Amino acid sequence: MFLLGLNNPSRKAVSKLIVQKFGGTSLADLDCIEKVAERIRLRAQGGDRMVVVVSAMAGETDRLEALANRFCGEIPHREMDMLVATGEQVSASLLSMALKKKAVKSRAFLGHQIPIRTSEDLGEARIESIDPRELKEWIFSGGVAVVAGYQGVNARGEITTLGRGGSDLTAVALAGALDADLCEICTDVRGVYTADPRICSEARPIRKLCYDEMLELACLGAKVLQARSVQLAKRYQIPIYVRSSFEQHPGTTVTTEELGMEGTVVSAISCDRTEGKISIRNLSEDAEKTSSLFRALAEQDISVDVIVQDRSDSGKVNLTFTVPRLCFSKALETAQLCKEEDHSVEIKSHEKVTKVSAVGLGMRSHSGVAARIFGTLSREGIEVMAVSTSEIKICCVLDERYGELAVRALHEEFGLAKEPN
Amino acid sequence: MFLLGLNNPSRKAVSKLIVQKFGGTSLADLDCIEKVAERIRLRAQGGDRMVVVVSAMAGETDRLEALANRFCGEIPHREMDMLVATGEQVSASLLSMALKKKAVKSRAFLGHQIPIRTSEDLGEARIESIDPRELKEWIFSGGVAVVAGYQGVNARGEITTLGRGGSDLTAVALAGALDADLCEICTDVRGVYTADPRICSEARPIRKLCYDEMLELACLGAKVLQARSVQLAKRYQIPIYVRSSFEQHPGTTVTTEELGMEGTVVSAISCDRTEGKISIRNLSEDAEKTSSLFRALAEQDISVDVIVQDRSDSGKVNLTFTVPRLCFSKALETAQLCKEEDHSVEIKSHEKVTKVSAVGLGMRSHSGVAARIFGTLSREGIEVMAVSTSEIKICCVLDERYGELAVRALHEEFGLAKEPN
Numbered sequence: 001m002f003l004l005g006l007n008n009p010s011r012k013a014v015s016k017l018i019v020q021k022f023g024g025t026s027l028a029d030l031d032c033i034e035k036v037a038e039r040i041r042l043r044a045q046g047g048d049r050m051v052v053v054v055s056a057m058a059g060e061t062d063r064l065e066a067l068a069n070r071f072c073g074e075i076p077h078r079e080m081d082m083l084v085a086t087g088e089q090v091s092a093s094l095l096s097m098a099l100k101k102k103a104v105k106s107r108a109f110l111g112h113q114i115p116i117r118t119s120e121d122l123g124e125a126r127i128e129s130i131d132p133r134e135l136k137e138w139i140f141s142g143g144v145a146v147v148a149g150y151q152g153v154n155a156r157g158e159i160t161t162l163g164r165g166g167s168d169l170t171a172v173a174l175a176g177a178l179d180a181d182l183c184e185i186c187t188d189v190r191g192v193y194t195a196d197p198r199i200c201s202e203a204r205p206i207r208k209l210c211y212d213e214m215l216e217l218a219c220l221g222a223k224v225l226q227a228r229s230v231q232l233a234k235r236y237q238i239p240i241y242v243r244s245s246f247e248q249h250p251g252t253t254v255t256t257e258e259l260g261m262e263g264t265v266v267s268a269i270s271c272d273r274t275e276g277k278i279s280i281r282n283l284s285e286d287a288e289k290t291s292s293l294f295r296a297l298a299e300q301d302i303s304v305d306v307i308v309q310d311r312s313d314s315g316k317v318n319l320t321f322t323v324p325r326l327c328f329s330k331a332l333e334t335a336q337l338c339k340e341e342d343h344s345v346e347i348k349s350h351e352k353v354t355k356v357s358a359v360g361l362g363m364r365s366h367s368g369v370a371a372r373i374f375g376t377l378s379r380e381g382i383e384v385m386a387v388s389t390s391e392i393k394i395c396c397v398l399d400e401r402y403g404e405l406a407v408r409a410l411h412e413e414f415g416l417a418k419e420p421n
Numbered sequence: 422m423f424l425l426g427l428n429n430p431s432r433k434a435v436s437k438l439i440v441q442k443f444g445g446t447s448l449a450d451l452d453c454i455e456k457v458a459e460r461i462r463l464r465a466q467g468g469d470r471m472v473v474v475v476s477a478m479a480g481e482t483d484r485l486e487a488l489a490n491r492f493c494g495e496i497p498h499r500e501m502d503m504l505v506a507t508g509e510q511v512s513a514s515l516l517s518m519a520l521k522k523k524a525v526k527s528r529a530f531l532g533h534q535i536p537i538r539t540s541e542d543l544g545e546a547r548i549e550s551i552d553p554r555e556l557k558e559w560i561f562s563g564g565v566a567v568v569a570g571y572q573g574v575n576a577r578g579e580i581t582t583l584g585r586g587g588s589d590l591t592a593v594a595l596a597g598a599l600d601a602d603l604c605e606i607c608t609d610v611r612g613v614y615t616a617d618p619r620i621c622s623e624a625r626p627i628r629k630l631c632y633d634e635m636l637e638l639a640c641l642g643a644k645v646l647q648a649r650s651v652q653l654a655k656r657y658q659i660p661i662y663v664r665s666s667f668e669q670h671p672g673t674t675v676t677t678e679e680l681g682m683e684g685t686v687v688s689a690i691s692c693d694r695t696e697g698k699i700s701i702r703n704l705s706e707d708a709e710k711t712s713s714l715f716r717a718l719a720e721q722d723i724s725v726d727v728i729v730q731d732r733s734d735s736g737k738v739n740l741t742f743t744v745p746r747l748c749f750s751k752a753l754e755t756a757q758l759c760k761e762e763d764h765s766v767e768i769k770s771h772e773k774v775t776k777v778s779a780v781g782l783g784m785r786s787h788s789g790v791a792a793r794i795f796g797t798l799s800r801e802g803i804e805v806m807a808v809s810t811s812e813i814k815i816c817c818v819l820d821e822r823y824g825e826l827a828v829r830a831l832h833e834e835f836g837l838a839k840e841p842n
Contacts, residue, residue, distance in 0.1 A: 030488065030491045030492075033492075034491075034492075064511070067451065067511070067515060068514075068515065068518060070451045070455075070519075071451075071455075071515065071518035071519045071521070071522045072518045072521065072522060077518075077521070078517075078528065078529065079513075079514040079515075079517045079518045079521070079529050080514070080518070082510060082513070082514045082529055082531070083510070083511060083514035083515065083518075085510075086507035086510050086511055089503060089504070089506075089507050089510070090485070090488070090504060090507055092500075092503070093489075093500040093501070093503045093504035094488060094489065094492065094500075094504065096499075096500045097489060097492035097493045097498075097500045097501070097504075098491075098492045100492070100493065100498070100500070101492045101493060107499065108499065108500050108503055110503070110580075112533070113578050113579075157534050158534075159531075
């Protein structure tokens with residue numbers, strides 16, 4: 001058994017080993033499965049060694065969860081994972097059958113058959129190790145391996161699942177364990193876009209991103225790739241290629257930072273409409289106050305995202321933070337407690353905000369990006385409620401009504417519609 | 422690991438260990454699953470140790486097979502078993518969830534988790550061994566074990582399935598491996614009937630049958646219990662109790678032959694409408710001829726059922742046999758070959774025949790049963806085309822049109838409507 005961490009990160013050059021992942025919308029029905037099989041057949045014929053990771057057929061996981069809803073709440077347990085894992089078991093079986101029908105040597109593998117060993121946590125397990133020997137033997141005998149994504153087995157022999165987007169994680173982890181040349185994520189979009197094309201018609205797929213940019217975009221709700229998968233890919237230096245399942249357009253390569261990447265100041269504008277904002281004004285200047293507030297939020301499993309703090313002239317502290325809208329009212333109740341202790345405290349809340357962010361490696365070396373962002377938003381008359389920054393990202397919290405306008409204006413400002421040279 | 426054959430066949434008396442099996446119609450939807458859970462809860466509360474084996478929810482196996490049909494024919498393979506095994510995985514997960522919701526300590530087990538080890542044959546594997554340790558530990562800790570029926574794992578780690586009716590087999594084999602006190606088959610009928618109630622309104626559930634009678638009835642198409650399961654139960658001396666899943670009527674106990682059982686001359690009248698009959702007249706008296714005919718049929722996987730042979734005055738041989746209707750035309754073609762070699766040979770075929778049989782342990786000690794059967798059929802003007810007998814069965818091949826009449830007449834003749842004392 002090889003622990004993930006023991007793999008040699010060097011890439012092979014001779015025979016290409018590809019891990020390809022197909023999402024649920026690419027496997028929506030038997031026609032789609034047949035089309036996917038045909039693409040794999042052509043690729044395998046070209047000489048590539050293929051490991052194909054599949055999600056459940058579109059809608060299947062929801063159907064299974066709806067069945068389970070009758071009997072159980074949110075509590076993860078053995079049976080819930082056992083149940084939803086059938087979704088990927090079905091699609092892996094069917095795709096492998098479809099390949100065999102096309103005379104492609106194929107075999108379907110479940111998580112516990114490989115095995116993909118995970119932590120004990122049901123519902124959102126972490127991959128701990130993968131034994132790649134049986135898979136390797138199979139693909140080096142000329143077979144295509146079809147692997148049920150999203151699932152593994154824990155030390156107690158229980159079937160575990162890896163949480164939402166878990167099939168991406170399966171694909172990247174397998175690519176790491178197999179020392180693959182490339183991990184292809186085949187999906188229903190052409191790649192990672194410069195902005196959400198539904199908001200900004202000028203948006204186009206980005207050719208190349210580095211892991212850190214992709215991480216910022218994944219965390220900011222770009223949804224194409226799950227953040228845990230990008231982190232894992234970065235750790236094992238596995239290049240990811242995001243592309244359309246059925247169209248032949250070039251997609252997005254996510255890889256290590258390369259020379260010249262900083263030439264592009266901003267790579268993409270993202271937009272996240274899942275959070276709400278709470279501001280607390282006139283808190284007394286007492287670090288214990290702030291930390292006890294965040295502790296209380298954490299105890300209720302409310303994850304705080306953007307945090308901005310400043311001090312007024314009177315020495316009082318103003319604190320602004322965002323939380324997922326799903327926990328907004330719970331978070332607001334918790335914030336109100338600060339007021340009970342000190343009546344000068346004011347609470348302002350805004351449930352419908354949008355986080356609009358500019359992400360780009362080039363920010364590190366190009367000054368003035370913030371100025372251009374503020375200038376653009378101000379020209380459009382958009383008030384910025386809060387700002388948070390990282391080395392390669394500037395994130396503005398805005399009223400939801402201005403989200404789309406802000407995305408379009410910033411996309412224009414940074415000239416993203418045009419392919420960089 | 423305990424091999425099945427190494428178990429001690431003696432029954433325990435103190436704490437009852439029950440293996441209960443629920444078929445697909447008893448698990449047709451979430452309401453049914455909840456009702457089944459409630460019955461199990463009451464039973465477990467009464468102090469019994471419970472292992473519950475489940476089939477797939479009604480219609481699910483057909484749905485999965487229909488999906489697979491697009492990509493594969495009849496050939497059994499790894500992916501087909503992997504696919505259909507999800508049916509029982511889903512129902513086991515859901516039933517265990519439903520039990521937990523009712524505060525019953527419960528855990529779902531898949532075939533490979535126990536493990537139930539099988540032969541390599543996909544699609545119709547044989548159970549080779551069962552390791553009962555984990556299950557035992559669980560039920561003796563006070564938990565209910567819900568086991569996905571119909572499935573196992575072979576030496577190559579592949580998921581295998583046990584063929585039609587395989588969940589019965591899982592239940593009986595587990596009862597054997599766990600040295601259970603009873604194996605209950607909960608189904609949509611009240612037990613094994615004296616005749617098919619759709620044909621004979623007077624039919625009633627039989628209280629008690631011995632394994633050999635049940636085997637004759639299972640093979641003759643009574644459909645309540647699969648013949649392989651009855652054989653296994655006989656081998657391990659596991660009493661089987663066939664009863665309704667939801668009603669409280671007494672069912673049928675299938676057990677070892679007991680004193681007094683021979684008091685009932687005939688226990689049941691069965692009726693099988695799945696075969697066709699072929700007669701070959703004037704074959705020359707040459708054993709090689711007959712045996713080469715049956716060899717040719719066997720090579721085409723045609724299983725011959727009833728075989729009757731006699732010799733005419735002229736020293737020629739007349740041969741009559743029945744085959745499944747599905748292979749009737751293939752069998753007839755094969756039979757025609759006898760004619761090509763010898764033009765005096767005559768072939769007569771009758772695709773729509775019915776096998777009506779009287780089964781009863783009492784036949785061994787009561788003479789004149791055959792006379793009563795022929796007398797009854799003759800009174801009704803029914804021609805008997807062929808007869809075959811075993812020690813506890815008399816089987817008559819009739820024109821399909823007379824099948825129902827024959828069942829009713831024989832049911833009446835042997836007084837089966839009345840419960841024996």
